Amino acid sequence: MGNPGPVDRRKQYVRIADDIRRDIASGQYVVGDPLPSVADLAIRFGVAKMTISNAMAALRDEGLIQTRQGSPSVVVSVPGEAGDETGEHSEEFEIISAQLQQLKAIVKKISARMDELDERTKNLGDA
Numbered sequence: 001m002g003n004p005g006p007v008d009r010r011k012q013y014v015r016i017a018d019d020i021r022r023d024i025a026s027g028q029y030v031v032g033d034p035l036p037s038v039a040d041l042a043i044r045f046g047v048a049k050m051t052i053s054n055a056m057a058a059l060r061d062e063g064l065i066q067t068r069q070g071s072p073s074v075v076v077s078v079p080g081e082a083g084d085e086t087g088e089h090s091e092e093f094e095i096i097s098a099q100l101q102q103l104k105a106i107v108k109k110i111s112a113r114m115d116e117l118d119e120r121t122k123n124l125g126d127a
Helices: 012-026 038-045 049-061 091-121
Strands: 065-068 071-075
Touching: 012 038, 012 049, 038 049, 049 065, 049 071
Parallel strands: none
Antiparallel strands: 065 071
């Protein structure tokens, strides 16, 4: 059996918000475009409507979409666009980023130890 690959441990709504954010960034949805309904997105992603609502709330909080009861959500900004306020990241993003920095530091230490070990054992193969 093959390795199934890394498991995405982020919450479902965060992954869905990331997918929709990518769709907006790629131009699939441009400023002024309505997004599919919550029901349609729930079918697309195979999740409950509440999960989609949480994803939409995250995108709304980032200033990417505007939501209004009874109306479709509308794209109002593109990620990274001048003037958008997406410089602030979600708490989960910040946690993952901090963990990544810790892993980088650990890998750097291990790499230095491996280099040191290589130097010490360089001549052992010649003996």
